[in-house]
Amino acid sequence: MPSDAPHAEWAKAIVTHSNAFGSPVWSVLWPDEMTDRTYTVFAAMDHLVEHQIASGYSLGIFDTRYQYKRPESAAAGGKLWWDPTDLSADGDELMAQMDFPLLSVALAYDGFYPFDMSRIAPVAQALPGFAESLHALETLDGRDPAGWKPTGPRQVLMRNATATKLDEGGKGLMRHLAHRIMRQAAEDGFRGIQIEGYHDSVTAVWSKPAAAVQGEIVSRINAWTWGVEDEKGEMVYMLRPSKQDCSKIYVTLKEQAAGQD
Template sequence: MLSATIFKDHTYLPPHFVDPVHTTRANAIFSHSNTFYASMKWSSTRPENQTAFCYKLFRGADYLIRHQINSGTSFGIFDTTYKYKHPESSDMDATNEQLLAQINFPPLFGLFFSELEGRDARASATRKVEGPHKVLQRNGTSTRADYEAQGLMKKLAQWLMREAAGRGYIGIEIPCAHDAVIKAWLYPPSPFKASVVSQFDAKSYEKEVDGHMIKPFAPSEQVVSLEN
């Protein structure tokens, strides 16, 4: 489930449903912010050309963004007064057609999620929820870099909590890789409650690869967590 802060104005705007027509733009913001501005250094696997990494992440993340938007539970804050710097940018297909062909999806995302899942110490009965539409598997917070520090991520998160409760969901599960996101979801407004169910330190995390211990997330300095 995607809950991306996609566009914003200087005043708080109510969240809107993210339609499949917004897929390219949502993915562009997701890929750009995760390459250049994330506290987790996803692009450390390709430090010599981060722009190329961003393009490849865009191509590799397409299936994820489309799946989340097609779920019908993706929302964003849109700046309806935004003016394109280049008129041709309004053609949402233009950028997509010009991007480099995808070679491989960055492996660190898979390791990130599997490690959090493996460290979840809750009993199986506690983790298992019977039936659909009970727990939102929330993922994909991204804010346009030049629109950060406006409190929109927190406002959208709290709005989503109320929206999910109104739809009958009993919980939201979210992996967090940024202190601001962790704080927003760990300390929700009443009557909502949250707890950390697993976490690890990306800076000190080690994994054996071909008989050698490596730090795949280095040089990230971020404690990541799974919250429920």
Template sequence: MSDVKLSPRYEIRPLELEHLEWAKAIFAHSFVFSSPLWRNLYPHNKTARFYGLYQASHFLIKHQIRSGLSLGIFDREYVFKNPSSASLGGALHFDHNDTSVDEDELLRQMDTPLVSIACAFDAFYALDNRFVAPVTGRLPASASFYEALGRNDDDGDDPWPTAPGQVLQRMGTATRADAVGEGFMKAMAHDMMRRAAEMGFSRIQIECFHDAVTAVWANPPLPFKGEVAREVDTYALNEIDAQGRRRFPFRPVRQRLTRVSVTLR
């Protein structure tokens, strides 16, 4: 079904709570240093922002891992850099007080076999805003994106699920910076579509902050069908602040932001 063939050294399997800290690290590192949106919108104090996002994402990532629907790609042949990491099966070696380290050093400190994540949960169980608020606090413009999508979400095209097992919500796509370009995101997306269909889900919904992610989810393998249900141009997106002034929260960065819906059956 998928046209992506991973090397046998890589394995896709559900994330477990034991992988929580690793997943948070990949999520935060990818968003702060690699995202074409966030790295340019927030170009300063990136290491401090990384630490902050890593901590802020705890409940969001944990909630999705606990759902049993989140996936990770693991390197079966990973060679540990630190003996203590090997004894634990993987470890992070961050010093949260040291903001002088750069993105490459932070990556080296992520001494685990996990290389990519795709987080998800059952949309019927509404995500408590307390889980999301800490993340939007570190990436404040993201709240404007979701608000803009909400303003365009009144035509009933994407009905809210009425029972568990209907709609899978994807929220959190990230790959280690030293593993980008291997097709991990696409392979895991296709695998998740297949798994969700086998579980009886009828649809997957995902908000995309990257052109490559939009392209993969809007063009799924047969028999699935994808479409861009909502779209926001960051450069045009504007809002009125508390003082009545019009502001453009994403400028000067221009990025296509989308909500993609994949029909599974």
């Protein structure tokens, strides 16, 4: 996916909106404040999105016959019309304001070149429970880190953020991008891909991929039963009332994946 500024803004909007209003976790946690939280997360995602687009390993699907809703959008080749001061806009209105031809994204980066975690912190602050649940999945992963973590470039691809415009869902776009990125990673010499799945469809696609590769759920938590201890030693269930299974998945790439359709 090209790394120019408009595409980064569009990718941020798709990832933010789909997670806010389509996620079986976040949309359940804060149903009455998702518009405000959407704006907050969007503003915090610069590094997360830009780092992955700049890596050269992120993919996007564009509609070459997209019909623009506003002439100003057409003149600009696409435009995001969100107004962070408009807290009355609901999910459908925010969707309509995403007037650009990018439909779906699969963001990724080389695991040897990680995020600057200080610049990722605002995302975790805007989504309480996000960083904590990722840490839980990491802790529950019983594999020897020396057996899978990268020690150099082009070893392990990290998949972080899969999203499709909600009005384009059900068309197989996420699956298409997933299979394409597996093939591309294999061609580029990567031996594995790691991704966290907080949605059943993401987990299904990545844990049961094309025949040429092997997907494995290496750790899992349930949003309802998982909790963390507070300072008093009492359990806090940060992802309730969601009951979603959240998984960490590792895909082992094989040489023949490069030729898989």
